[in-house]
Amino acid sequence: MIQFLVNKNGKIIPQSDNLFLCSYQRPLSEAEKWLAQFDLKHAKDVLVLGGGGGYHIELLKLKYPDVFVHVFEIRSEILEHLEEKFKRTQKLALYEINANQDSAFYKNLFQFLDSKVPEIMPFRSGWQGLESSYEKIHSSILMREVDTLAQYLNTANSSLEFSGSLWEEKKNFLTLKNLVLANTKTAHLDSQVLDYFGEFMK
Amino acid sequence: MKILFASLSRIGDYIQHMVVVRAWALANPTAEVHVLVNDLIPADLMRMNSQFRHTVLPRFEYQNRINQVGTPLMYPFLGLRKIVQQLQAEKYHKVVDLSLQYQSAALLKIIDPGFFYTKSEIHAINEYVNPADQTHLIDKLKIAHGVKLAPKQASEGITKRVLLQVSTSDEKKNIDLPRWKSLVDMMRSDFRSIDLKVISSRAEAKQLQTVFSKSELFICNFTELNHALDTETKLISLDTSIKHFAALFGVPTLEISVGSSHWIKNAAYQAGNYIFSAQQECRPCVHSSACPYGRNQCQDKINFNELNKFVGEWITGSQPTVFPMITEAHDGNLGVSAASNQRGVKWKQKTNPANLSL
Numbered sequence: 226m227i228q229f230l231v232n233k234n235g236k237i238i239p240q241s242d243n244l245f246l247c248s249y250q251r252p253l254s255e256a257e258k259w260l261a262q263f264d265l266k267h268a269k270d271v272l273v274l275g276g277g278g279g280y281h282i283e284l285l286k287l288k289y290p291d292v293f294v295h296v297f298e299i300r301s302e303i304l305e306h307l308e309e310k311f312k313r314t315q316k317l318a319l320y321e322i323n324a325n326q327d328s329a330f331y332k333n334l335f336q337f338l339d340s341k342v343p344e345i346m347p348f349r350s351g352w353q354g355l356e357s358s359y360e361k362i363h364s365s366i367l368m369r370e371v372d373t374l375a376q377y378l379n380t381a382n383s384s385l386e387f388s389g390s391l392w393e394e395k396k397n398f399l400t401l402k403n404l405v406l407a408n409t410k411t412a413h414l415d416s417q418v419l420d421y422f423g424e425f426m427k
Numbered sequence: 428m429k430i431l432f433a434s435l436s437r438i439g440d441y442i443q444h445m446v447v448v449r450a451w452a453l454a455n456p457t458a459e460v461h462v463l464v465n466d467l468i469p470a471d472l473m474r475m476n477s478q479f480r481h482t483v484l485p486r487f488e489y490q491n492r493i494n495q496v497g498t499p500l501m502y503p504f505l506g507l508r509k510i511v512q513q514l515q516a517e518k519y520h521k522v523v524d525l526s527l528q529y530q531s532a533a534l535l536k537i538i539d540p541g542f543f544y545t546k547s548e549i550h551a552i553n554e555y556v557n558p559a560d561q562t563h564l565i566d567k568l569k570i571a572h573g574v575k576l577a578p579k580q581a582s583e584g585i586t587k588r589v590l591l592q593v594s595t596s597d598e599k600k601n602i603d604l605p606r607w608k609s610l611v612d613m614m615r616s617d618f619r620s621i622d623l624k625v626i627s628s629r630a631e632a633k634q635l636q637t638v639f640s641k642s643e644l645f646i647c648n649f650t651e652l653n654h655a656l657d658t659e660t661k662l663i664s665l666d667t668s669i670k671h672f673a674a675l676f677g678v679p680t681l682e683i684s685v686g687s688s689h690w691i692k693n694a695a696y697q698a699g700n701y702i703f704s705a706q707q708e709c710r711p712c713v714h715s716s717a718c719p720y721g722r723n724q725c726q727d728k729i730n731f732n733e734l735n736k737f738v739g740e741w742i743t744g745s746q747p748t749v750f751p752m753i754t755e756a757h758d759g760n761l762g763v764s765a766a767s768n769q770r771g772v773k774w775k776q777k778t779n780p781a782n783l784s785l
Contacts, residue, residue, distance in 0.1 A: 267488070342505055345497060368500040377501065399500055401493045414515075417537045418508045424530045425490050 227302035238278050239303055244353040246303065247278035255350065256281040260288065263346055268292050270343035274363055275351030276303045276319070279310045285346075286314055295343060297322050297362070299355055324358040331365060332380040338366065339381055369399045384415045402426055428455065430521045431514065431538070433463040435484065435531040437596075438668035441468050442675070443565050443696060444525040445476050450574045452479070461517065471650040472672075484510055484534070514538045525568060527552045547571040555692070558711075563761040565696045577759040581699035582677040584658045586742040588622040589614070590645065592664035594631060599686030599718045600666045602726045604638040610731045611643065614738060621742060626652065626669060661742060670695040681741065683734075685726045687714045691763055694754055701741065702752040702763060705729050 228240045232249055239246040248255035259281050265271065269292065273282060276298035285294055293316040298304050304321050311317050323330070337343075345366055352359040364370060368377045371392055378385060391399075391407035405423045410416055432451075434444040441464060452460050459480075464473065466485040473481045489503040515538055522539045524531050527548065535542040544552070551567040554560045569576045593607040607625075615623055624645035627635045632646050645655065649672060656662075656676040663681045664670040666688035670680050674695035684690045684704040689711045694702065704710075705728035712718065737749045752763040 267485070338499060338501075339505055342502055342509075345499060347497075366499055367497070369496075374500065381501075383501075398496070401500065401503060404500070404504075414511065414537070415504075415508065418511055419504055421507065421533060421537060422489070422493070422503065424533055425486070425493070 227300060227306075229306065236278070236280070237306075239306065241300070241354045246276075246351045246353055247280060248350065252278050252280040253284070256284040259346075259348060260284055263344060265289055265292060265344060268344045270295060270341040271346050272297060272338075272341075272343040272366070273346045273348055274366075275348035275359060276300075276307050277348050277351030279307050281348050282307070282311065282317070286311075286317065290316070292316070293341075294318070295320065295337075295341070298351070299324055299358060303351070322362065324355060326362065328380065331376055334362075334365065335377050335381045371399065374399060384411075384413045385419060386411060386416070428457065428520045429459045429461070429517060430455075430523065431461045431463060431517070431519045431535075432479075433522070433524045433526060433531050433535055434468075435463065435465050435486070435524075435526045435534070436528065437467055438469070438472065439666075439671045439693075440526065440564070441472070442668055442671040444568070446565055446576065446675075446696060447525065447568045447572065447574055448476075448479065450569070450576045451572060454574065461519070463514070469649055471648050475649070475653070482510065482514065511537055523572065524548070527555065545571065561689075561691045561762075563691055563694060563696060566760040578696050578698045578754070578756045578761045579677060580756075581674075581679040581697050582658050583679070583699075583744075585744075586621065586661050587659040588624070588655070588661070589618075589738070589742065590624055590626050590655065590660060590662050592626045592662065592667050592669040594635070595665050595667045597666075597686065597714075599712065599723045600688050601723070602665065602683065602685060602729060604635070606726075606731060608638045610735060611639070613731070613735045617735065617739060618742060663738070666693050670700075674700075679741075681734075681738070683729055684711075685729065686710070686718065686723045687712045690752060691754075691761060694761060694763075696761055698754050698756045698761070700754045701737070701747070702754065703729055703734055703737075704751060 230238045230240055232238055236252050238249050238252065271285070271292055271294055273285070273294060273296045276282070276296050282294060282296060296307065296319045298307070298319065299322055301321060304319055307319055347363055365373045365376060368374045375392070386409040387404065387407040388409055391403060401422055405419060405426065408416060408419050410420060432444065432448050434441045448460060448462065452458060461480045461482065462476070463482050463484060466483055466487050485506065489506065492498045493503055519539060522535050522542045524535055532544065548571045551571045554562055554567060565576060591607070591611065593604065595601055611623060611625065625635060625639050625643050627644045627646045628648070629646055632644060635644055652672065656673055656678045661679050662670065662673045663683070665683050670682055673680050674697040677697070680695055680697070680700045682694060682700055682702045684702055690702050690704040694700065705725040707725040707728055710725050733749045737747055740747045752765050755762055755764050
């Protein structure tokens with residue numbers, strides 16, 4: 226159950242089980258600090274993971290009006306609030322995602338990432354109370370763990386093949402170098418493109 | 428005919444490559460010319476060549492992001508695959524590598540499996556890596572691609588403005604900024620009627636302001652610089668993209684060649700430019716490796732008192748008495764000649780004449 230409180234400056238702050246989903250006192254300076262983490266010079270699309278009070282999205286649209294903002298949010302009450310708040314905003318899409326995702330969701334997610342290649346912008350204040358669900362989605366998006374990479378490769382349009390050593394990788398943070406080294410070189414374009422990154426690493 | 432020229436080196440190389448591409452396009456007016464560049468090339472510079480469709484390979488962005496924790500692992504791969512697929516869909520009749528580097532050749536081979544270097548391109552590569560070779564890059568490329576080109580003469584006229592390009596992205600080709608400051612101060616007191624400015628990009632302005640005052644700087648991009656490069660301007664420059672850019676407008680240039688900069692190979696493609704070249708046994712060194720001395724001691728071989736004297740003669744149109752080299756057109760190619768009574772006539776190079784093939 227989400228409650229919407231009003232702070233001393235008249236800003237609407239969502240609260241879930243006594244947890245504020247953005248800064249209660251200073252939502253605008255929180256949004257500024259959040260946005261300052263990202264380099265959006267070349268971004269066309271961004272994926273904001275977590276809707277919170279929407280102040281970070283408001284600032285993002287103010288500073289980058291031409292960037293298409295895709296907001297992923299689990300709580301339906303937050304989405305309704307954001308729909309109202311941004312009903313006149315251009316180049317903004319809100320997506321409701323479930324806490325427990327099935328394979329169809331991941332297939333759509335990976336197709337979305339493949340086609341838009343959006344900048345990933347996690348808004349962690351908005352995750353409060355549902356951290357593990359958001360973390361799981363975020364981790365899948367980053368594809369930097371063996372199982373999330375496998376999940377991506379199973380559903381995405383990719384012809385990459387890797388040697389068995391990659392799947393036995395103990396590290397919980399994969400790098401592109403791991404992939405280049407494990408790339409089973411084939412004549413397929415995907416294999417050649419991945420192999421080309423080896424040139425950067427020499 | 429649809430052709431792709433790959434220019435995947437630095438800004439100065441891109442400017443020179445485009446001289447060749449423009450000449451090629453002039454000789455092949457029905458051809459559709461596309462150019463592949465990397466993300467070092469400023470957008471405004473590409474716009475000056477907008478008659479050719481440019482595709483940007485964000486190679487340096489990929490390199491920066493490869494191991495960034497917040498970037499999805501497959502993003503660089505997806506980005507590059509998309510660019511390769513777009514270029515493949517163009518179905519080029521011919522793909523040409525102007526960069527003549529293994530890395531660009533490897534990419535072109537993915538785009539067009541039939542890509543190969545011709546014999547004349549292989550010859551150009553062998554020559555380029557041969558330290559004893561003294562052929563300008565454009566002269567190599569024009570032979571390799573059957574293009575007619577010859578260096579034009581720098582314009583002559585009165586001097587109202589002198590611009591200085593005092594820094595390069597390559598440490599080895601730099602001269603310490605305080606030394607530049609002393610030269611600028613000397614010139615300012617000796618040539619009061621001349622408008623003297625130090626060129627600065629917006630990115631380097633902060634660093635240059637540790638030595639120069641803001642009023643001494645001309646902070647600009649290539650479009651803004653374009654407007655300042657007129658017939659009343661002269662340029663003093665290290666081995667930078669700026670000197671290649673100035674040559675497009677016939678701006679007379681004094682080139683200062685230190686570190687890995689070669690006095691002919693890397694010169695601006697223009698006759699009538701003067702070159703102060705540091706004479707040191709190890710010059711010119713290899714581009715890609717750091718100076719073994721830590722600080723490039725060859726820069727101390729450039730005598731700024733002589734240089735200041737030369738500038739006085741140069742801007743007043745007097746016969747120069749102090750200069751080691753001047754660029755000239757020899758049989759349609761760029762060469763240098765030395766003032767007969769000056770030290771620094773072609774110095775003995777410590778080079779291995781053997782041909783080094785890739």
